[in-house]
Amino acid sequence: MKDFGTDCVPRGQCGCTHNGRYHLAWESFWEGENCQRLCRCDGSSHSVQCSRSACAPGEFCGTQKGIYGCHKRTNGICWASGLPHYTTFDGKRYNSQGTCKYVFAELCGASQSLPFFRVEVKNGNLNFRNPRVSFIYRVELWLRTGHFHSHVVLERGKDVLVS
Incomplete structure (x- = not known):
């Protein structure tokens, strides 16, 4: 068992540490100033694999509700x-x-x-x-x-x- 802050999980369910941040097993996350890389924590090897990527049409790269990545553009009112x-x-x-x-x-x-x-x-x-x-x-x-x-x-x- 390993403790990653709040919960102990069996070693086989441990996630990955990447650039000083912990990610859950099989979690995907974006990297780069303009979301140039999409990364995934491999729950089997506990390593992170990243590949070049970009946001899809109609999406933007930024932070919404505390989550950094590609988000759908929506209508808004000011x-x-x-x-x-x-x-x-x-x-x-x-x-x-x-x-x-x-x-x-x-x-x-x-x-x-x-x-x-x-x-x-x-x-x-x-x-x-x-x-x-x-x-x-x-x-x-x-x-x-x-x-x-x-x-x-x-x-x-x-x-x-x-x-």
Whole structure:
């Protein structure tokens, strides 16, 4: 019997130690900054075998719920409200009172299944007597899918521009 932290298991069920981390027998895991290698702990020999690999189309390499590897891309929602308050795709909230142009959302790594888009917001001062308070006064959206390219501008007090 061997103890690997919380449970003792028969030696035949022991996993593998690889680069200082313990992996369960027959567990698969990703290695490399961009998930370049898929590794597996061989429960018989207690050794790790790795082979070159990559994430499948529609997947990205990263950490989700504490697990590093390839994960399916999913739809998400981010939003802005108030003076301006932002909520990101992962539910984190931010306040930004600057008067700059910001990238609100954009696609990282366009593919055939995920067309390019980019949303920029421009903040302006709500009250010139208090420059620390700002609001979103301009939103620009770019879309590209196949031969379709579109640019939409929404600006406070102006007509919507679509090109």
